[in-house]
Amino acid sequence: MRLQVDGAHVQIDPDPEDTLVDVLRDELGSTAVRVGCRNGDCGTCTALVDGQCVKTCLVLAGRAEGARVETLASLGTETNPHPVQEAFLAEYAFQCGFCLPGMILSAVTLLADTPSPSDAEIRNALSGNLCRCTGYVNAVRAVRRAAAAR
Amino acid sequence: MMSAVNAAAADPARWPKRNAFEFAGGTAVFIDDVRPSVLLHMAVVRSSRAHARLRRVDTAQAKAVPGAVRVLEGREASLHLRPLPYQFGDPEMIGGRRIVLEALPVDEVRYVGEPIAIVAAESPRAARRAAAAVVVDYEDLPALLDARAFLADPDPIHVIAENEVVSGAADEVLRTAEHRFGAEFALGRSSTAPIEPRGYVAAWDGTRLTVHATHQQPHQLRTELAEVLDLPAHAIRVVVPNVGGAFGLKMTGPVEEPLVCLLSMLCGRPVKWIESRAECFLGGGREQLHQVEVAHAADGRLLALRDQVVIPVGAEAVSPGWRQAYVSTASFPTAYVVPHLDIRSRVVATNLPPWHSCRGFGKEAPVFVMERILDMVARRTGLDPAEVRRRNLLRPEDLPHRMASGYRMDSADLPTVLNRVLELDGGAEADGVGIAVEVTPEGGGHAGGRSRPGATPTVAAPEAAAVLLRSDGQVEVRTGVTNPGGGNDIALVRLAAGELGLSPDSIRLVQGDTDLCPPGTGNASSRGVAIGGAAVVLAARALADTVSRLGAGPLTESTIAELVVRYGPLEHVREYRPDPPEDLEYRYSYPYFSSGAYVARVDVDRATGRVRLRSLTAVHDCGRVIEPVLVEGQLHGAMAMGVGLALSEESRFDARGVLQASSFKEYLAPRANDLPDFVIGHHETRAPHTLLGAKGAGESGLGGALAAIANAVDDALARCGGREVTSIPLDPPTVLALLPEVDQ
Numbered sequence: 001m002r003l004q005v006d007g008a009h010v011q012i013d014p015d016p017e018d019t020l021v022d023v024l025r026d027e028l029g030s031t032a033v034r035v036g037c038r039n040g041d042c043g044t045c046t047a048l049v050d051g052q053c054v055k056t057c058l059v060l061a062g063r064a065e066g067a068r069v070e071t072l073a074s075l076g077t078e079t080n081p082h083p084v085q086e087a088f089l090a091e092y093a094f095q096c097g098f099c100l101p102g103m104i105l106s107a108v109t110l111l112a113d114t115p116s117p118s119d120a121e122i123r124n125a126l127s128g129n130l131c132r133c134t135g136y137v138n139a140v141r142a143v144r145r146a147a148a149a150r
Numbered sequence: 151m152m153s154a155v156n157a158a159a160a161d162p163a164r165w166p167k168r169n170a171f172e173f174a175g176g177t178a179v180f181i182d183d184v185r186p187s188v189l190l191h192m193a194v195v196r197s198s199r200a201h202a203r204l205r206r207v208d209t210a211q212a213k214a215v216p217g218a219v220r221v222l223e224g225r226e227a228s229l230h231l232r233p234l235p236y237q238f239g240d241p242e243m244i245g246g247r248r249i250v251l252e253a254l255p256v257d258e259v260r261y262v263g264e265p266i267a268i269v270a271a272e273s274p275r276a277a278r279r280a281a282a283a284v285v286v287d288y289e290d291l292p293a294l295l296d297a298r299a300f301l302a303d304p305d306p307i308h309v310i311a312e313n314e315v316v317s318g319a320a321d322e323v324l325r326t327a328e329h330r331f332g333a334e335f336a337l338g339r340s341s342t343a344p345i346e347p348r349g350y351v352a353a354w355d356g357t358r359l360t361v362h363a364t365h366q367q368p369h370q371l372r373t374e375l376a377e378v379l380d381l382p383a384h385a386i387r388v389v390v391p392n393v394g395g396a397f398g399l400k401m402t403g404p405v406e407e408p409l410v411c412l413l414s415m416l417c418g419r420p421v422k423w424i425e426s427r428a429e430c431f432l433g434g435g436r437e438q439l440h441q442v443e444v445a446h447a448a449d450g451r452l453l454a455l456r457d458q459v460v461i462p463v464g465a466e467a468v469s470p471g472w473r474q475a476y477v478s479t480a481s482f483p484t485a486y487v488v489p490h491l492d493i494r495s496r497v498v499a500t501n502l503p504p505w506h507s508c509r510g511f512g513k514e515a516p517v518f519v520m521e522r523i524l525d526m527v528a529r530r531t532g533l534d535p536a537e538v539r540r541r542n543l544l545r546p547e548d549l550p551h552r553m554a555s556g557y558r559m560d561s562a563d564l565p566t567v568l569n570r571v572l573e574l575d576g577g578a579e580a581d582g583v584g585i586a587v588e589v590t591p592e593g594g595g596h597a598g599g600r601s602r603p604g605a606t607p608t609v610a611a612p613e614a615a616a617v618l619l620r621s622d623g624q625v626e627v628r629t630g631v632t633n634p635g636g637g638n639d640i641a642l643v644r645l646a647a648g649e650l651g652l653s654p655d656s657i658r659l660v661q662g663d664t665d666l667c668p669p670g671t672g673n674a675s676s677r678g679v680a681i682g683g684a685a686v687v688l689a690a691r692a693l694a695d696t697v698s699r700l701g702a703g704p705l706t707e708s709t710i711a712e713l714v715v716r717y718g719p720l721e722h723v724r725e726y727r728p729d730p731p732e733d734l735e736y737r738y739s740y741p742y743f744s745s746g747a748y749v750a751r752v753d754v755d756r757a758t759g760r761v762r763l764r765s766l767t768a769v770h771d772c773g774r775v776i777e778p779v780l781v782e783g784q785l786h787g788a789m790a791m792g793v794g795l796a797l798s799e800e801s802r803f804d805a806r807g808v809l810q811a812s813s814f815k816e817y818l819a820p821r822a823n824d825l826p827d828f829v830i831g832h833h834e835t836r837a838p839h840t841l842l843g844a845k846g847a848g849e850s851g852l853g854g855a856l857a858a859i860a861n862a863v864d865d866a867l868a869r870c871g872g873r874e875v876t877s878i879p880l881d882p883p884t885v886l887a888l889l890p891e892v893d894q
Contacts, residue, residue: 031177072177073175104174130819135786137825149701
């Protein structure tokens with residue numbers, strides 16, 4: 001099957017039981033999607049698939065034939081971070097950082113549709129991603145900050 | 151395609167987190183990203199019975215599964231492995247029962263989920279298939295699954311320890327007091343559930359074993375592996391990559407630790423094991439049953455408290471989890487003066503998975519019980535709950551205070567933190583308001599009580615740090631303290647930089663590598679900065695003294711490089727432990743007590759029983775605050791976990807001992823839209839017995855949030871004629887059962 005991952009065209013031969021997160025991690029070596037539950041609950045496998053924010057542990061690899069996948073690694077660079085990355089870093093919005101693929105990409109997706117979200121909209125947008133370190137206080141602050149910076 | 155907006159000249163140093171962009175950019179390496187070549191994968195065959203004799207474990211079909219390389223059951227494993235050593239010292243030192251525990255059982259399984267056999271295979275999928283092909287023949291035995299079943303038939307065979315904390319004449323006071331009441335409190339079993347589960351990669355090269363582990367305690371893991379695998383410690387290197395949260399889960403003791411290493415040694419190839427979410431949820435703790443009797447005066451002062459406690463710690467295990475039961479008992483009566491106290495606990499082994507260390511480490515249960523008692527006294531006397539607390543709180547002039555257990559509360563200003571949180575609380579409209587005062591013994595040293603006559607008093611373990619100059623002009627700090635995500639690395643680097651007059655960018659920190667770092671306790675009991683940081687400060691000071699004696703000017707990249715050329719790295723190693731106890735009659739107490747006060751406001755949906763947390767406010771005292779952003783972060787996380795324990799998190803098991811909450815769909819950890827913004831104030835009572843005056847943050851907040859929310863729900867229920875709150879979690883069915891019947 002063919003995929004476009006973070007701008008690169010790749011061809012792979014997945015096992016029929018593989019999910020997209022398996023392909024991204026095990027075939028392509030990505031560290032920008034992670035496995036926390038394989039059940040769609042925690043969100044750390046999140047990537048943008050054809051522009052949609054998707055939990056890749058719930059997508060059979062075969063269903064992603066020809067898809068354009070963008071992971072957290074595609075967003076910005078250390079010297080030129082994406083505004084949402086910058087806001088998460090500035091607000092100390094994470095501790096261990098394991099949940100960040102879902103947190104940041106969910107925030108990016110929210111702000112694309114809703115440039116000035118309410119706190120309730122921010123909390124709903126982040127609610128598909130579990131964090132056990134922070135209590136979400138600083139993550140919500142970070143999304144507010146990113147919205148204000150736009 | 152999204153474009154990165156140019157944030158003009160982003161300077162990583164202005165971000166609080168070290169190596170911050172690795173995390174936000176998705177390049178940080180966690181255990182599952184460690185991928186040596188020719189890697190094998192381990193899967194674990196687990197018991198489907200709560201208690202059974204193993205008649206036969208048949209691995210023949212498993213060995214025939216394509217990709218399976220090695221299948222090992224208990225009998226064969228026992229030829230290669232010594233029994234597991236108990237963590238945190240021998241149980242008999244603290245009056246606990248010892249049994250011989252093997253990594254894989256030979257004769258008997260003791261809980262659903264207990265490992266019975268292991269498989270190494272070419273892929274995780276092949277390993278799982280082979281594990282599923284192992285056939286186990288069981289002969290069921292009677293199983294004990296919960297504390298109430300134990301109380302119905304309290305067979306001493308289940309009791310692994312008994313603790314009592316007694317002072318005064320509680321019996322007599324309870325018999326004669328005018329105002330008294332009884333209550334039964336229950337805390338549900340809960341888990342830690344970091345988003346990254348446990349995982350290990352073991353690689354044996356014929357002479358040396360290298361173990362990558364997502365772990366809190368690399369040195370303890372090395373010691374354990376050396377003993378179980380019968381290797382010299384120097385033949386083992388434990389390396390900890392970035393850790394995706396721990397909260398106690400990733401301490402030493404789970405049997406998969408030696409097992410994955412054994413498979414690597416037998417197969418001559420690296421072997422990885424990554425725990426599944428369902429396996430991760432097997433572990434848990436915190437479950438307790440308290441039967442209390444309280445005597446109080448008409449003015450709300452507590453006179454006597456009796457508490458008969460049953461603490462079901464799951465199957466016996468070498469991991470330190472079961473020791474939390476000791477801390478619970480010894481932490482009574484928390485922040486208060488109770489002249490007559492009689493706390494007796496029985497620590498009971500059951501046929502559920504063993505306890506693992508859980509954030510709170512047993513300190514949360516007494517806070518819940520005491521705070522419910524204080525509110526019950528307020529209800530019965532008609533006094534304001536805050537006023538009842540003021541009349542019973544230890545005052546600053548009472549401290550240091552030797553508690554009945556022998557724990558020594560070093561310092562605090564409890565009335566002030568209570569008054570300040572009441573001022574800080576925004577007073578939002580809500581169905582119910584609850585307050586709680588919390589004390590959190592920290593710094594390590596959990597077994598309270600008097601020593602045996604003539605015994606040497608135990609003291610807190612030290613932490614150590616090495617500070618040295620590098621030829622590249624940087625300063626390297628190596629510490630025995632590890633960082634499972636909470637960010638103590640930030641504080642350690644800033645402390646070293648401050649002593650050496652350098653910017654934090656000039657410091658390279660090494661954590662979690664047993665070949666490089668001095669021994670230490672890793673991450674436990676909020677010691678990282680208060681004790682580990684003090685060791686860093688002492689080592690950095692010693693280096694600074696040497697540099698000044700050598701007549702070198704202020705340290706810069708070039709002077710450091712020159713010093714290394716002339717004198718070598720000038721490595722200085724220093725150990726630090728808090729001041730030793732003054733009273734040698736007692737076992738070592740926790741060296742410092744953090745404290746705090748909390749106000750929760752909740753709405754209760756009378757149709758569904760659902761509780762919504764409207765606000766949660768804290769004033770927290772962890773001594774000198776070294777890094778405010780870290781302390782707040784720790785507190786946020788602990789408070790969020792406290793909310794979860796109060797309202798939704800529970801590891802439920804069915805009547806056969808099978809875990810019913812094996813995913814985040816059943817184990818309801820708080821999500822972003824379940825929580826409000828927390829409001830936090832700080833109060834500083836410096837620790838008299840630590841170098842930096844710091845006390846440690848990380849566990850405090852959990853018990854306080856949990857108790858304040860329980861009290862707030864109780865307040866809401868009382869306002870509509872409901873019954874008193876006596877258990878957590880307060881999930882919708884529990885709350886519905888407490889609401890008055892007219893509502894239903």
